[in-house]
Structure formats: C-alpha cells, structure tokens
Amino acid sequence: MGKPTGFLEFGRSDRGYAPVDERIKHYGEFFVPLTGTEISTQSSRCMDCGIPYCHQGCPVNNVIPEWNDLVYRNKWREGLTLLHTTNNFPEFTGRVCPAPCETSCTLNLTDEPVTIKSIECALVDRGWQEGWIKAQLPSHRSGKRVAVVGSGPAGLAAAQQLARAGHKVVVYEKNARIGGLLRIGIPDFKMEKSAIDRRMAQMQAEGVEFLPNSHVGVNVPLQNMMEEFDAIALCGGSEIPRDLPIPGRELDGVHFAMEFLSQQNDRIAGLTIADEVSIVATGKHVVVIGGGDTGSDCVGTSRRQGAASITQLEVMPSPPEQENKAMIWPDWPNKLRTSSSHQEGVDRDWSVLTKTASGEKGRVTALQCVRLDWVQGEDGRQQMKEIPGSEFGLKADLVFLAMGFVNPVHDGLLTELGVAFDERGNVAADTEDYRTSVDKVFAAGDMRRGQSLVVWAIREGRQCARAIDEYLMGTSELPR
Helix, strand or coil: CCCCCHHHHCCCCCCEECCHHHHCCCCCCCEECCCHHHHHHHHHCCCCCCCCCHHHHCCCCCCHHHHHHHHHCCCHHHHHHHHHCCCCCHHHHHHHCCCHHHHHCHHHHHCCCCCHHHHHHHHHHHHHHHCCCCCCCCCCCCCCEEEEECCCHHHHHHHHHHHHCCCEEEEECCCCCCCCHHHHCCCCCCCCCHHHHHHHHHHHHCCCEEECCCCECCCECHHHHHHHCCEEEECCCCCEECCCCCCCCCCECEEEHHHHHHHHHHHHCCCCCCCCCCCCCCCCEEEEECCCHHHHHHHHHHHHHCCCEEEEEECCCCCCCCCCHHHHCCCCCCCCCCCHHHHCCCEEEECEEEEEEEEECCEEEEEEEEEEEEEECCCCCEEEEECCCCCEEEECCEEEECCCEEECCCCCHHHHHCCCECCCCCECCCCCCCECCCCCEEECCHHHHCCCCHHHHHHHHHHHHHHHHHHHHCCCCCCC
C-alpha cells in the first residue's frame, strides 16, 4: 500500500494523450506521462484494502501494492526490481495491456482505481533511462539446450527465464524480425519497436541466440532440432484469422486486418511494399468488421493514412457503458470501451451482420448489411435474428476483417511433430507442466490457450520455462 490516507486525499489522475489533430500526423507513441512527483502521488492512493484483488486481476500476479509503496517512498529502483520478479517486460504491458488489475482494484468500486498501468510503465521507463536494467547472467551453466519456436511475448519470456536458469536458448522466428505480434501486429503508435530492441540486446547479453528467417519445418528441419535440443518450447501465435464467407469475399479490397497492420509496421521499419500488394487507406471509405483491439488498431492506422471515412461494425450488441459493480467486481466486466483510436474519429455500429460485398471491375465498392435482434433461445443462449426491413448499404473501398483468430497453423511444424490438439484446434497442454503429447515438447501462449493478451502470453512463457527447467534438472528455482 501507499499512504494510509492517500486515497482520501488525492483523486485519480492518469497520463494523457497528445491532441488528436497532432497525433494523427505521425505513427509514434503519443501518451503524455505523468511527472515523477505525480506518479508518487498516484502510488500513495494504493489503500490498505485487506485483500488486494489486483493480484488476481493481473495475469502475471504482479505484487502491485508492494511496488506502489516503494514508488510512494521514492524507492524507484527497489520498486522496479520487485516488478521484474513477476514480469519480464513491463514496458510491453505498461503500453498495451487493458489493465485488468485496475478493474480489480478496490478503488474501482467508486470508479477511481489506482493508475497501476501508468505507474508500471513509469517504473520501467525510468529504469531504462537510469541504466538500472542490465543483463542478468546465470550463476552456472547447465549444459542443456532449449529451442524456443516463436519470438512473441510468450517465446521471449520463456527464453529469458530459461537463459537465466543456465540453459543455452535458441529462439527460432519465421519472420525477418524478432518480436512476433508485438513487432508485426501492434501499431507503433501504441508501442514503438525500440522497446523490443532493448530487450533483445539484454537477452543476447544473457546468452539467448535469435535466429530470424528460420521457419521450423520449412527451412529448418524439424528432425535436426529434435536431435539437437534437450527440450522444445512451442510459443507461436494463433495465426489463422476468422474469415467471413459471404458473397463478394473474393473482391479486391477485402483483407484480413493483419495484412494491413503488418504492412504499415513494415513501412515504419523502412521496408518497401510493392505497389501491386500495397494496402493503403488514403482517401478511401474504410469498413472494419470486428469491434476488438485489432479492429481498433485498423481504425487508428486508417485515420493516420488519411481515410475518407471509417466505419467499425460489430455483430454483438453494444455493451453497457457502466457495469453493475456489485455483481461483477473484481472480475473483468463486459462494458463499452473507447480506445484512443476511436477518439480519433470513427462511426461505430453494433448488432450488424454483413451479408454480401459488391463491387465493380473486381474491386469492392459496397457492403450490404442487416441489423440484428439478440434473443434468448430455448437452450438459454443468446441467438441472433435478422430484423426484417432493416437492410442497409455501406460504401466501402477497403474492408478489414478483424474478427479474431481461430487457432495456430497446423500445416508444417505441428503436423510434422504429431502433437495432439484440443477441441478448439490449439496445441493440447495443461498449465501444470505445459507438456504436449510429444516427449520433451512444451507449448505456451496463444498456440496453447488461443488468442489472448500479451500479459497472458508472458505469464505462460514464464510458467512454461519453469516446467522445462524442472523437466531438465529435476527441480527448478524459477518462479511460477
């Protein structure tokens, strides 16, 4: 906790954003951090709540009251050390996490939770600025070799923990750059990629070897890997996007969201996109189908590219603006959330089903939609029914499908390995030992649990690392 009466003396004050008309002119981060004094004041608001539900709200189980107290007492370095005991990459979560910890904060009962996410981000950013974050070399070398397949947050967390346990770790990444979805999918205006580069340098100093352009099962023989390594961690993503099989889906201009987002990240990185495959929203009427984070990223990117209009459709009804805290707290609520990208300009519409896409000369020009009524079926589940006479059209030069991801890619690596899958098509492994059905092969992150949050990937990567360390050595001192 912070100051015993801090929550009574000080109101919630969070970091802000640069004005919309300024930030949409560039692709860099635009949040305006609080000063050190302001952060300490906000830390002081962490009350003696008795049972800190923020612990369970946070997937990596950050000991939030403890480092809040340290920041309040101006012991920032000690606070950062404590933060790093549960989270390898707080600069990632401090930027892109939806902060379920704040939802679980006792002060959220009055809609004024502690600004946990901003405090976390300030802690780690100051750590980098002050030079406090250095390589942590193991006290011994085990002689064991571990391959990590995938360099997203799960793979990076697993690799760093295993290296610190004394194992030789090699990270295989099929793309040309390390970082997985953090690198290719999350826009720079949410998280600049220098955050990944700094951690890569730290991990390389700790002995981790990164091999980009290494697609296991394609240009890296799986059999060689199975013979060379003592354990393998599958930390790839959930990469198969959910499609929209409607008439007109084949038209030019209808794309999966990730095709669009990855291209823009490539441009910012200095890569050239060939004109014949380039997807650009400039001057176009954009429709985003899907109301989640990926859809929001498409909105923000389209706005910066100068779209003529942006519409975001969601098949589900609009959530309530305010949850019933007496029934839901401290759990994550279903409520209306407005992102910074939404604030930059978009027409949002709910309970809309896209029926067809139409076009001219092979290119999309419009969508035909219908409004839905959600009713309770005989089985108690909500069912959608089209509202007669509610059909309408939307002008559309670009359509982005942002409806989530189904499961990891099975062809290639997973099929060749012969791992078992769960009922959703993810790699089957539990959260006790993270073992797959194949000896010495483990799985963590989206490849195991399905599409989820960066913070969940970090948690699973850390826990998977402990399971592998225990498998190799018989016991492990790595935390869960």
